[in-house]
Amino acid sequence: MPSLESARTRPPQSHGAVPDPVTPFDDGAAAVANLDPALLSALRRAATAAAADGVEFRVNGGWRSPEYQEWLFAEAVSRYGSAAEAIRWVATPDTSAHVSGHAVDVGPSAARAWLSEHGTAYGLCQIYRNEPWHYELRPEAVEAGCPPMYADPTEDPRMQR
Template structure:
């Protein structure tokens, strides 16, 4: 019979072998589980939703952001159907941007005076922006209808917007200029170029008064309803 030492040694070898087999088996099971999870979980795609810190969802699958709208004009009408061709002015247009009808259709003497004044103002760090210049009758009619809707009556609207029949914008004889530093510059220097504020309630509305070069600008009307030209 084997001795007791031999029996104990054999038992130890058997336990060690069993431990190795069990370790290998557990490793195989864990590997199989992890492999299944990596296959089951889809890889993130470029179109997956991404939530920002503000909670906004970006990059929805299949969503393409809308392109910005082009400037009003050929191909895109503003409410009321008017376009750049009617005198609508995109942001940032100056008296030197003659490609826009709002500028190109102004009275040549008025435009020349404004360009000379704008050149001088630029030396003082001031830029003239054309908020409105020439307008088509259709555009002027739209503005007048909007003013009636805003102010509640034609009488009140007339303090701010003329009809197409009387508007100095339709005839190309007026420019609404901005920003405020431009109107401030014109209030001080405009008469030197024959450019005068015509209405007390519209510090942005300027017309050409050639006599102002020698005699200064006349006193402005309180508003357009006091202007005899508006009584047609």
């Protein structure tokens, strides 16, 4: 059986692929169901509050299997021409917060704007300036505010493994 990388076909939803955005309440999607429970809880509380403001959250990416993350990284290398450029947009499986279920990609733009304004109250912080869709849970942000953003993942010490 060929690896997901060599097959060049999008991995199945059981690996965390999200062919169509889902809601943060869609427990049938592995990308949502396998998120870290604390992140999922914060995301759902924020989505509920945003809905009261007329804003709907969609999950474009969440938990991913290492195989799916490797496939995404290979696709990024192909798209950007090198691993050095791809790493600005897609982490490797051993560094990705998505693989551990600690990151979620949120859309559409109205949801991202809502999170930019209100996410701190839920501990949801944008981590990378170049990825306005990528949020991670920082519980201390509720009291202290979100940490400064990295320009892109290459500045994040967690990516230096």
